[in-house]
Amino acid sequence: MTVALALLGWLVGVAFGIAAVAWWWPRQANRSRPWLMIVAVGAASGHALTSALYYVWLNSLTHAGLPYEVLEWAVLAAVSLGFWQTHTKASRPASTAPADKSNDSAQARRFTVGSAVAVCVCLVAVLTAVSLIAMIVADPHGRWDAWAMWNLKAKFMYLAGPRWTDLFIAAPHSDYPLLHPSAVARLWVYVGIDDPGGPRLLAWLTLLTAVGMLTAAVTHLRGAVLGAAAGLLLMTTPQVLEQAAAQYVDTTVGLFIAGALALIVTAWQSEQAQARRGLLLLAGLMAGSAAWTKNEGIAFSGMALLALGAFGLRTGVRSAWRDSVAFVLGALPMVACLLSQKLLFAGRTEVIDPGSLDRFLTQLTDLDRHRLIGQALWQVVVHEPEWVGVALAGLLVVVGGLRLDRKTMRGVALVAAVLLGQIGCWYLVYLTTQADLPWLLSTTTDRLFVQLWPGFILLLCLPARRPGVTPSPAGTAGTTDRPS
Amino acid sequence: MPQPADDPRHGPRLRRAMWLVVLALLLARGGWVSSVICLNALHAAAKVPQEDGLVEVMLRRLAPAGEALGDSQSVRYIQRESSYSKVTAEARRAIAAYALAPIRVTDDPAEPFTLADFADDQALAEYLKANEVALIAHLGPGLGLLEAVKR
Numbered sequence: 001m002t003v004a005l006a007l008l009g010w011l012v013g014v015a016f017g018i019a020a021v022a023w024w025w026p027r028q029a030n031r032s033r034p035w036l037m038i039v040a041v042g043a044a045s046g047h048a049l050t051s052a053l054y055y056v057w058l059n060s061l062t063h064a065g066l067p068y069e070v071l072e073w074a075v076l077a078a079v080s081l082g083f084w085q086t087h088t089k090a091s092r093p094a095s096t097a098p099a100d101k102s103n104d105s106a107q108a109r110r111f112t113v114g115s116a117v118a119v120c121v122c123l124v125a126v127l128t129a130v131s132l133i134a135m136i137v138a139d140p141h142g143r144w145d146a147w148a149m150w151n152l153k154a155k156f157m158y159l160a161g162p163r164w165t166d167l168f169i170a171a172p173h174s175d176y177p178l179l180h181p182s183a184v185a186r187l188w189v190y191v192g193i194d195d196p197g198g199p200r201l202l203a204w205l206t207l208l209t210a211v212g213m214l215t216a217a218v219t220h221l222r223g224a225v226l227g228a229a230a231g232l233l234l235m236t237t238p239q240v241l242e243q244a245a246a247q248y249v250d251t252t253v254g255l256f257i258a259g260a261l262a263l264i265v266t267a268w269q270s271e272q273a274q275a276r277r278g279l280l281l282l283a284g285l286m287a288g289s290a291a292w293t294k295n296e297g298i299a300f301s302g303m304a305l306l307a308l309g310a311f312g313l314r315t316g317v318r319s320a321w322r323d324s325v326a327f328v329l330g331a332l333p334m335v336a337c338l339l340s341q342k343l344l345f346a347g348r349t350e351v352i353d354p355g356s357l358d359r360f361l362t363q364l365t366d367l368d369r370h371r372l373i374g375q376a377l378w379q380v381v382v383h384e385p386e387w388v389g390v391a392l393a394g395l396l397v398v399v400g401g402l403r404l405d406r407k408t409m410r411g412v413a414l415v416a417a418v419l420l421g422q423i424g425c426w427y428l429v430y431l432t433t434q435a436d437l438p439w440l441l442s443t444t445t446d447r448l449f450v451q452l453w454p455g456f457i458l459l460l461c462l463p464a465r466r467p468g469v470t471p472s473p474a475g476t477a478g479t480t481d482r483p484s
Numbered sequence: 485m486p487q488p489a490d491d492p493r494h495g496p497r498l499r500r501a502m503w504l505v506v507l508a509l510l511l512a513r514g515g516w517v518s519s520v521i522c523l524n525a526l527h528a529a530a531k532v533p534q535e536d537g538l539v540e541v542m543l544r545r546l547a548p549a550g551e552a553l554g555d556s557q558s559v560r561y562i563q564r565e566s567s568y569s570k571v572t573a574e575a576r577r578a579i580a581a582y583a584l585a586p587i588r589v590t591d592d593p594a595e596p597f598t599l600a601d602f603a604d605d606q607a608l609a610e611y612l613k614a615n616e617v618a619l620i621a622h623l624g625p626g627l628g629l630l631e632a633v634k635r
Contacts, residue, residue: 113504113507117507120511120514120515121511123515124514127515127519127521128518128522130526131521134522134525134526135528137529138525138528225507232514233514236517236518236521238521241525392506392513396503396506396510399503399506400503
């Protein structure tokens with residue numbers, strides 16, 4: 001019963017997110033709407049937006065005596081109404097011309113291959129779901145950070161009423177953003193008790209959403225087979241499953257990072273400025289959600305904004321400025337929550353406090369620290385990814401044909417720059433922190449991997465041409481033989 | 485850069501065959517890896533004894549057995565809110581609800597609130613007698629929330 005009620009709470013959030021994203025997603029003439037992508041982005045957005053809504057309610061509306069469920073259902077109804085009105089007014093997309101007979105056999109073949117891929121991926125998904133349940137059974141309250149910090153904070157947010165802010169004194173790391181505790185507390189509102197089933201279910205569903213997001217994004221950008229391969233690669237990375245079962249939030253950060261990057265690349269494929277900015281606004285929402293999840297997400301948001309501005313300069317300063325503004329506007333709701341938490345409640349961030357200037361400069365030039373960090377990061381590269389799977393996916397991309405047109409390469413460069421920039425930020429933090437470096441490295445590098453891994457899989461798939469694409473005469477992008 | 489489809493030596497049919505082989509290998513590898521992960525996870529889950537209650541599970545698995553476990557920082561919340569002598573029954577229930585984390589392991593009886601985890605109630609009683617602490621919440625066999633006796 002507990003799980004069913006928690007699932008209901010999660011589904012309400014997801015419905016809210018899907019309605020909002022479907023309402024907002026730009027309509028383009030002669031193009032069907034990418035519903036898989038809309039559902040994935042909607043699920044992630046719903047998770048983040050309802051968490052922010054709970055935080056706002058806790059801050060301002062608990063005193064007014066308004067039950068949280070009433071507020072949430074009212075917002076959901078308003079968004080659904082908006083979506084319904086827009087949807088019914090919008091003209092149906094023009095029907096695509098029937099495929100010619102020469103494409104029929106190709107379609108049939110693709111159907112067979114597609115069916116086989118779908119069966120395999122579903123099988124792996126079932127095994128992954130069973131694995132995660134078994135891992136959660138083995139470690140029912142997650143690992144240290146889950147019960148000593150995330151879920152403890154959620155307890156304050158659910159149980160302590162107006163005194164919930166005492167969590168900033170009672171629980172460790174008061175500077176950590178509150179997306180996850182807020183989301184857990186929100187599920188407990190639906191359950192009616194602070195049952196550990198809530199965070200367990202959320203861990204399970206977050207991994208599902210992350211896999212869904214990556215699969216949907218790659219499917220939208222590079223076709224269903226590669227999308228399935230990307231999802232498969234994520235599901236078969238043991239570290240990702242372990243972190244999810246530990247009820248840590250790095251899977252959530254990875255979900256939002258991959259979502260933001262995929263939306264930026266999708267936006268750049270659009271010819272219409274308005275549609276592009278609509279998608280960049282959603283990308284901003286994803287980046288803001290990453291920032292509202294963990295401090296690393298703040299670095300990511302800054303990096304993504306910088307990259308967006310820098311790479312956008314090719315199209316002119318004014319266009320780059322407007323794109324950046326759209327991105328910032330999307331991030332604004334989450335950034336507002338984050339700022340209120342940081343300014344009103346949070347303590348200092350211990351890990352990135354460099355101390356005195358002398359110490360900072362000494363550590364910056366300390367070769368032993370560079371060596372330690374380099375070794376730790378190398379260990380991650382060697383041990384964390386499922387390298388055989390990565391090699392096969394890379395081979396699949398190369399054999400399927402590369403797509404090296406200017407737009408694609410710009411997307412690849414942006415994603416690579418942001419991910420490398422994120423690693424650079426971590427490197428700088430490791431170098432200058434006052435915390436015990438070996439301890440910090442041993443406890444955080446695997447999380448860095450989980451945060452960035454979905455983005456790297458996206459990067460791996462981006463240079464691919466869609467399977468079955470006919471190369472264009474110029475040998476560049478080619479044209480797809482089916483609508484996107 | 486020449487692309488496979490544009491290279492006359494590699495026709496689309498060959499490329500397609502290679503692509504299918506790589507895809508099959510990728511799927512097979514994915515199935516194999518997820519099966520191994522699943523079997524390992526099921527094996528690990530079968531080994532873990534089923535226990536109820538967060539405090540018990542956590543204390544017994546993360547802290548050395550037979551020790552008094554230091555106060556959780558969450559307990560300090562209650563202590564700050566109400567003065568020491570005014571801890572009400574509600575506050576004590578709240579302590580039990582919030583006392584999730586053995587933040588650090590200590591056997592210092594000067595700590596105002598202490599979580600203790602012993603093998604059984606007898607060991608817990610002996611500790612209470614020896615350290616001038618009172619049991620304010622009995623969370624399970626050998627497991628209790630303790631308060632220093634004020635003089």
